[in-house]
Amino acid sequence: MTLLELLKLIKKHRKMVVILPIVCALAMGGYSFLFMKNTYTAQTSMYILTRSSGGETANSTDLSASQMIANDVAALLDSDIVKRNAARNLSLDSLSDYEVSVANESTSRVITLSVTGADPDGVARVANAMAQEVSSVAQEVQMAESINVIDRAEVPEEPSGPNRLIYTAVAFMGGLFAAVAIIVCMDMLNTRVRGVEDAEELLGVPVIGRIPAVKGEI
Structure with missing residues (x-):
């Protein structure tokens, strides 16, 4: 199928191409607003202090050491022991x-x-x-002298998700793709002879003449 043929099909079934994406977008928009719960994100930042560091006396070696253990501390924050201890301190199961x-x-x-x-x-x-607990665990395993909290996490006032606009846009594009796919499948399943090319391909003989369609009375 050529691009021109596809465009003709889309023009012929333009109602489906318009209506189906709108229906999908409205359905997803309604679902996201009615059934998807808002999510909130709180952030806290921490500063790693190695055991050899000493405030103003910290040198470039200490800085390099702190940077090297940053990945270890990041992994420690996502460890089971920190999460488990933080949950226990908050009287949560997990x-x-x-x-x-x-x-x-x-x-x-x-x-x-x-x-x-x-x-x-x-x-x-x-x-x-978790920020408080990771400092305790890091000191216990002698990973760092301390992990100091720079900014405590504040209660977020606005939700961070879900991004309902993105979901709606994706649903619209999905509906548009589905409409085009349905139109193409319908055309492929249509076995009627719709032109000279179809007749020649079906019969295997050339077409030597055509009777034009005449509207109205002669």
């Missing part, structure tokens, strides 16, 4: 209702912890509890 992510850069000893969940108060409390 942190399975919360999504935890850690970000750190190789040129910095600052780590950012993000906690996402359905409860705005809960995500802030979990983030602060």
Whole structure:
């Protein structure tokens, strides 16, 4: 099928091409607003201090050491022991209702912890509890002298997700793709002879003449 033929098909079934994407977008938009719960994200940032560091006396060696253990501390934040201890301190069974992510850069000893969940108060409390617990665990395993909290997590006022606009746009594009696919399938399943080319291909003989369609009375 050529592009011109596809465009003709789309023009012929333009109602479906318009209506189906709109229906899909409206359905997804309604579902996202009615059934998808808002999620909230709280963030806290921490500063890693190695055992050999000493405030103003910290040198470039200490800085390099802090940067090297940043990945270890990031992994520690996502460990079971930190999550389990933080959940116990908050009188929770587990942190399975919360999504935890850690970000750190190789040129910095600052780590950012993000906690996402359905409860705005809960995500802030979990983030602060994990920040406090990771410092204790890091000192116990002699990973760092301390992990100091720079910014405590605050209760988020606005939801961070879901991105309902993106979901609606994706549903619209999916509906458009489905409409085109349906039109193409309908055309492929249509076995009627619709032109000279179809007749020649079906009969295997050339067409030597055509009787034009005449409208009205002669």
